[in-house]
Structure formats: C-alpha cells, structure tokens
Amino acid sequence: MQKIVLGVTGGIAAYKTAELARIFIRSGVEVQVVMTEAASRFVNPLTFTTLTGNPVHFQMYDGQSTGIRHIDLSEGADAMIIAPATANTIAKMATGLADNLLTTLFLATLCPVIIAPSMNVKMFEHKTVQNNLQVLRSRGCHILEPNAGELACGEYGRGRMPEPQEIFDFTRLLLTPKDFAGIKALVTAGPTREHLDPVRYISNPSTGLMGYALARALSERGAEVVLISGPTHLTSPPGVKKVAITSADEMYEEVFKYYNDCRLIIKAAAVSDFRPLSEAEQKVKKHDASLSLELAANRDILKDLGQNKDNRILIGFAAETENATENARDKLIKKNLDLIVINDLTEPGAGFAVTTNRVSIIGREGAVERLPLMEKETVAHEILNRVVLLL
Numbered sequence: 001m002q003k004i005v006l007g008v009t010g011g012i013a014a015y016k017t018a019e020l021a022r023i024f025i026r027s028g029v030e031v032q033v034v035m036t037e038a039a040s041r042f043v044n045p046l047t048f049t050t051l052t053g054n055p056v057h058f059q060m061y062d063g064q065s066t067g068i069r070h071i072d073l074s075e076g077a078d079a080m081i082i083a084p085a086t087a088n089t090i091a092k093m094a095t096g097l098a099d100n101l102l103t104t105l106f107l108a109t110l111c112p113v114i115i116a117p118s119m120n121v122k123m124f125e126h127k128t129v130q131n132n133l134q135v136l137r138s139r140g141c142h143i144l145e146p147n148a149g150e151l152a153c154g155e156y157g158r159g160r161m162p163e164p165q166e167i168f169d170f171t172r173l174l175l176t177p178k179d180f181a182g183i184k185a186l187v188t189a190g191p192t193r194e195h196l197d198p199v200r201y202i203s204n205p206s207t208g209l210m211g212y213a214l215a216r217a218l219s220e221r222g223a224e225v226v227l228i229s230g231p232t233h234l235t236s237p238p239g240v241k242k243v244a245i246t247s248a249d250e251m252y253e254e255v256f257k258y259y260n261d262c263r264l265i266i267k268a269a270a271v272s273d274f275r276p277l278s279e280a281e282q283k284v285k286k287h288d289a290s291l292s293l294e295l296a297a298n299r300d301i302l303k304d305l306g307q308n309k310d311n312r313i314l315i316g317f318a319a320e321t322e323n324a325t326e327n328a329r330d331k332l333i334k335k336n337l338d339l340i341v342i343n344d345l346t347e348p349g350a351g352f353a354v355t356t357n358r359v360s361i362i363g364r365e366g367a368v369e370r371l372p373l374m375e376k377e378t379v380a381h382e383i384l385n386r387v388v389l390l391l
C-alpha cells in the first residue's frame with residue numbers, strides 16, 4: 001500500500017480520523033486528505049496538513065493548478081477511505097451526486113473504496129441510509145459496520161466509527177496481495193519459561209512482537225498459520241491458530257506435532273537454551289547459604305527441524321551481542337536453514353521489547369542484506385518478501 005485518499009466528512013468522529021492519518025503515515029503510506037466543508041468545522045484542516053505533510057483538498061478548482069483536481073487525486077491511489085461518512089455523503093455517493101470534490105472524486109475513482117459510516121443510531125438504522133449502504137455495497141464498496149456504544153449525541157447504539165486501528169487493519173488486509181495463499185506455515189514466538197519451582201523461572205525479555213508480526217503478515221498474505229507462542233501479553237492475530245506453551249520442552253512437542261503439514265517454518269521464538277535440572281514441587285525456601293542451580297541443556301528445536309527438513313523452507317533468527325554475522329552464518333549452516341534473520345541486540349531500536357527492529361538477513365548464498373530501522377510489522381513483510389521467492 002503506497003498511497004491513499006482519505007475523505008473526511010462532517011461528523012464528530014472526524015477527530016479520530018486524525019489518528020487514522022497518523023497510523024497510515026507511520027506505516028509509510030502517502031495520505032492525501034479531502035475534506036468536505038462541514039468536516040472542516042469539526043477538525044481544523046491544519047491538523048491533517050501537519051500530520052500528512054500534504055495540503056488538504058476542498059475545492060474542485062482553485063484557479064491555480066493546471067491539472068484536474070479530482071482526476072489527479074484519484075490517479076495512482078491504492079484505496080479511497082471515507083471516515084467518518086455521514087448519512088448525507090453516503091446518500092450522495094449512492095445516487096452519484098457530485099456536488100463537491102469528495103463525491104466527484106468518488107465517481108472518478110477506480111481503486112477499492114472503504115466507507116466508515118458514523119452517525120446517530122436512529123439515522124444509521126433508517127431504511128433510507130441502510131438502502132443507500134446496500135446500493136454502495138452492491139457496487140463493490142466496502143462498508144465498515146459502525147461499533148455499538150455511547151454516541152456523541154448521548155444515545156446508545158450502533159453508530160460509532162470503528163477505531164482508527166481497525167480501519168487501518170481492514171485496509172491493509174484488503175490491499176495485501178495473497179502471495180502465500182495455499183501455504184501452511186508454522187511460526188514460533190515469544191520467550192520460554194524454565195521453572196525451577198512453581199513461582200520462579202529462567203527466561204528472557206522477549207515480548208513476542210516480531211513473531212506475532214510475522215504470523216499476522218503471513219495470515220494477511222493468505223497463509224494458513226499456526227502460531228506456537230510462549231507467554232506474552234499479545235493477542236493472537238485474526239485468523240491465526242494459536243497454541244500457547246510455557247517451556248522449551250513444550251514448544252518442542254507442539255512444533256513437532258504440527259510441522260509435518262507445514263511448508264514454511266519461521267522460528268522467531270527466543271527459546272531458553274537451558275532449564276533447571278530439576279523443578280521443585282514446592283517453592284524453594286530461603287536459606288542463609290547461597291543456592292547453586294544446576295542446568296540441563298534444552299533440545300534445539302530448529303536444529304532438529306533442519307535434520308527433518310525435506311522440502312520445507314526453514315527460517316531462523318539469531319539473537320547476537322557480538323560477531324553477529326559470523327555467528328548467524330554458523331547457525332544457518334548448522335541448523336540447515338534457508339534464511340537467517342539477525343537481531344543484533346547491541347543496535348539501538350533493535351531486539352527485545354521494542355516495536356522497531358533493525359535486522360540483517362543472510363541467505364544460503366551467504367550475502368548479508370542489512371535492512372534499515374523499521375516497525376516490526378514492516379520488518380515482517382520485508383522478511384516475507386524474501387521468503388516468497390524461496391517457495
């Protein structure tokens with residue numbers, strides 16, 4: 001997704017559209033905002049100009065530019081989103097009334113159109129509005145159902161514009177090419193916990209963000225995904241089958257339960273290499289003397305997968321604090337991987353518990369590709385752009 005036209009009409013939810021614009025901008029999308037006159041009374045256009053870095057468009061003709069405004073704007077747009085969409089604008093769109101830039105642009109647009117109605121519940125449920133929405137739906141527009149809740153007018157019911165993140169997720173899903181359709185994929189994510197007693201464990205600071213981003217991206221791109229996850233606070237991405245585990249041993253068992261059917265396996269989990277040799281049944285009591293802990297090695301899940309690889313594509317991660325490239329190359333060979341993604345934990349903005357990552361990728365031919373600092377969601381898609389070539 002590169003460029004969207006964001007139409008804003010005159011509803012109180014227009015203030016939430018500023019956040020929507022921000023989310024798109026943050027994910028690298030160019031946003032052109034078109035406002036109706038009524039919208040500009042709810043939110044100052046300067047808000048959108050500042051957020052998007054582009055002028056806000058209102059008028060069909062400004063007497064200055066040489067192009068035809070509605071044609072210029074619609075050209076090259078990947079999607080047009082109208083949020084909030086008032087009953088008035090919905091009616092105009094359903095009947096083809098082109099009396100302002102936004103409704104004219106709608107008629108001149110060939111890209112997918114997403115409409116997020118927002119209004120009073122009685123208005124929303126009025127047969128006229130429902131009919132108009134049905135007309136637009138039948139012409140291929142995507143209507144996002146409003147959420148139920150307390151409305152700005154004080155009433156309770158359906159009419160709240162979906163949250164900006166929901167609109168963004170819907171748009172991204174709609175526009176993402178389904179280049180992993182038909183592929184069964186297994187992703188591991190998060191830390192493992194190795195208990196020494198019922199209340200204490202050995203673990204690491206992984207939050208699972210990278211693995212969850214990969215599972216989400218795969219699912220968005222059409223794959224059937226099983227996500228085997230250590231303990232995290234993250235919710236499972238839509239459409240993904242999540243299997244929750246705690247220890248490395250449990251992860252091993254679950255991975256080998258599912259791997260047979262899978263064509264692609266991505267091991268983003270930060271698996272503990274060791275576990276306490278024995279786990280006490282009761283909480284270990286404090287004694288004056290120091291306590292030594294004897295550790296046993298966990299099985300290397302990825303290495304064992306590499307030995308049972310057949311025609312599967314196997315992607316590993318390497319968490320490194322020194323000699324990142326050499327260590328990762330070693331892991332790629334030893335574990336029989338197709339690709340390894342290096343998390344250099346010494347890089348600012350990379351590694352555990354941050355939403356960004358700066359990774360390098362090494363393929364079997366050995367060349368290192370360094371990616372810039374990006375949101376983990378974008379990193380996930382970048383990784384998949386390389387993986388899809390291997391399938």
Ligand code: CTP
Pocket residue numbers: 248267268269270271272273298299300301302303315316317318319320331
């Ligand atoms: N891995 C695994 N099972 C383990 C340990 C690691 O499957 N018991 C996987 C990780 O999910 C990751 C890759 O192996 O994809 C590399 O993990 P990393 O922690 O970087 O390296 P290790 O192999 O554990 O080696 P070291 O700790 O010596 O760096």
